[in-house]
Amino acid sequence: MLAAPAVARGQAVAPPQRVASLDYAIAQTLIEIGRPPIALAGADGWDKWCVEPALPAGLVNLGTAREINLEILQQLKPDLILSTPYLERIKPKLERIARVETLPVHATGSSPWPHLVEATRRLGDLLGARDEAEAFLARTDATLAGYRDRVAPFRDRPVLPVFFQTARTAWVFGRNSLYNDGLVRLGLVNGWPRQPNAWGFSQVGLEALAEAREARLIAFEPVPADALALLRDSPIWQAVGFAEPGRTIRLAPTLAFGSLPVLTRFGRLLAEAADRA
Incomplete structure (x- = not known):
């Protein structure tokens, strides 16, 4: 037997x-x-x-x-x-x-945050590392809280997280995006008025950015070189004010569909940009 x-x-x-x-x-x-x-x-x-x-x-x-x-x-x-x-x-x-x-953590049509927390705990249970998972979650909360005061200079207007695909098209991240989860925990407001897709973004042409004319634009690298030239000469860009000093900020690559380390990286990069403002 x-x-x-x-x-x-x-x-x-x-x-x-x-x-x-x-x-x-x-x-x-x-x-x-x-x-x-x-x-x-x-x-x-x-x-x-x-x-x-x-x-x-x-x-x-x-x-x-x-x-x-x-x-x-x-x-x-x-x-x-x-x-x-x-x-x-x-x-x-x-x-x-x-x-x-x-x-499942992304493309849920809802905030990724609770799914990522659940997935972290699930991984901890699977791998005999529940204590380590809980410590990581607590560390994430504490790190983001530590950046709240530093990003205060950016509370003067909404924030518009954007990834430029080409010189004429972009992904703009709104509700249900990981970036939005970060903004909420940093005490910042997302400036995108449209309802995004299940992944948390809207794929739009350059002209659509005029819908968030009061926002501060966060452009994530890599930004296509031809996009920068086109944007500088764009009447729309000038009209909505993104060409004004301090209205457009470029941040190093920060994975849109990652896990909680994306939020702490996003928070740190925003804090560093605010320090330079």
């Missing part, structure tokens, strides 16, 4: 040690709770889009999030694969390699 599983015998089951992440937001949280992944989809783009926290040495790149290298993943023999609902199409293939846990 085959031996009964350890769970059935009442024995404790060791948490997974070899974890692969198919998502930046999940990987950020794993690193912050002291359980970094052994492999990550899109690892070669981390320093361009995510930046923080730093990836651990020796981490294996699993290809892009759209084309996971299943052969490499299988060779790594992970104990657990952490995924998102947007990769459900390949979940059956992933399950042939290892146990898969899916964590």
